Amino acid sequence: MNRATFPHRVLPWLLIAPQLLISLVFFYWPAVQALWQSTLREDAFGLKTTFVGLANFRKVLADPAYLNAIQVTVVFSILTAFFSMAVALFLAVQAEKVVRGKGFYRTVLIWPYAVAPAIAGMLWLFMFNPSFGSLAWPLKQMGIDWDPLLNGKQAMGLVIAAASWKQISYNFLFFVAGLQAIPKSLIEAAAIDGAGSRRRFWTIVFPLLAPTSFFLLVVNGVYALFDTFGIIHAVTGGGPGKATETLVYKVYNDGFVNLQLGSSAAQSVILMAIVIGLTAFQFRFIERRVHYG
């Protein structure tokens, strides 16, 4: 591998200074603040502050509601990442096969990405509202007792569907690009050797898409963990019960609704550790098995 070298010592620092500054101000500074806040017990207005060390962490980790949030987050994130990637891959492969109007299909499939999470949540909420939702009606006709307001599993299904739908476009875009990078000659050679389309996909296309899939796995994991707050806030508000309260939603709820800043800060520090750990794990172990071609 070639190493790019600069003759100057100061120049590289100057060049990365803007990025460093942004990271410092918008990432490290708030992160340090969160760390500090997580060791304090404080009323909402900050009138009385006491240093409590790790007491907030101990309380959070012993709280059954927090363990529930971890479970909800794991189920929600895995299913959301899986469905958004699986559907996007399927659509991308199908769009590749389209002969006429390829551009049109692609453009139309990218549109949902432009929808803000809260709006996407509202759309799904209206479509599946048990009283007046246009898609809740056929569900009821099929004999399904559709009531996500009280049925936790249905509520979970609804937020997973909304969160996946929102991310499909993004994944689709990358899969299309990934598919275009696969040499046609490989696929043609396999076809001549008598491999069917299903076999061609699983033995040639899918492995060669591995770098794209890995990248999307990281992005979708982070998306499901953090960017889905707006959807959950709009669709279920964490309910019914605590059935859809993810870790991020709990940070918001405890901090901004219940005004327990110490507990909320401790939770965000834990969340930070989880994400750092998860990303490191992905790069350390899964990336090794990815073939970059």
Add this chain to the structure above:
Amino acid sequence: MKHASLFAGAVAAGAFALPAFAQTEISWWHAMTGANAEVVQKIADDFNASQSDYKVVPAFKGTYPETLNAGIAAFRAGQAPDIIQVFDVGTGVMMAAEGAVKPVAEVLQDAGMTFDKSQYLPGIVAYYSKPDGTMLSFPYNSSSPITYINKDIFEKAGLDPNTPPKTWNEVWDMAKTIKASGAAPCGYTSTWLTWIHLENFAAWNDAAYATQENGLAPGGVPELQINAPLYVNHFQAMADLAKDGTFKYGGRTSEAKQIFLAGECGIMTESSGGLGDIVKSGMNYGIGQLPYDSDAPGAPQNTIPGGASLWVMGGKSDETYKGIAAFFSYISQTDVQEYLHQTSGYLPVTMAAYEATKASGFYDQNPGRETPITQMMGKAPTANSKGVRLINLPQIRDIENEEFEKMLAGDQSAQEALDNAVSRGNAAIKEAMGQ
């Protein structure tokens, strides 16, 4: 009686003492939208036009919780507004923040005005006062839960559309009749289960919500009492009706209004502030007072207000406080209160405005608009009916809602739900009070 100010003399004296060029700006953060936001703007504009020393500048800060959070964040950054509108549930949070806020009674007295409690509607002022009667915040928009019925559904079900249910047992019976007759797919629904079926249910039936006078009495940690038999029976009846859809759950806040507006349910309990939407829908509706429990000896007692009040932040200049006092005295004026009450549907704060509205024949033309006032004023408040004052009421409501949802889904009985709510709630209160 028109233009009669409660502190008119004092205001006039204050106004002439200041030079005209030194105009003091007073910031007012609020959470009003739509028609209610226009009312805020008009009141501020009229006040600014009425004198030249002070200028009230309203700023919209989002929903109620968002406005409260914006105020807290601003206070922590040393940029607190002068006046902030805080919703009923946030009252406990604000009261606990001594030093961050300045009691309204003090603001008025410091400006040389006398604060006469008897001029205000007792139920409302008691809610926003300390146990010793000192008014802490200015009740700007107050509402009270009432019963709405769909008269067309009542007729179809063979019920008398002119007699809304008076007791909860009547609600359950009528709801069953509506469902059984096929007049509507659901008999009864309700918005805000925590506010209507716990906080107001307690006050209206003169039952304790929590010890320490529902948290109003100083000292000690209040403990929830909402798993008493009166509550358990009430919620078990609701849970039973939910099984076949006779009672339909809409959500934690005001979502159930949509179900009622869609004609799905015959009866609904909702805030009096929700009247506007019902009127606008063109529905053939009727209004009754909030049902009470016929097993409760003291019922009906009085309901407690919802809505929001205006808090004055601490650490401002004397000049600012004088301006705030002048502004509060302005919005206490009878004609301003009448305008507020009749336009926004919120309750008037002063007796004079209530009497004037009554004399104008407004209630004869708009039957039902007086119901939320009479049920709040009916009797002098008892230890159980002054309101609920917990430092973390929003969190307690969340806990209660979670347990109700599990109960209505059939996962637990009313006894289990309320026991859980009490044990989880008590732990949360202790935690919040730093015990």
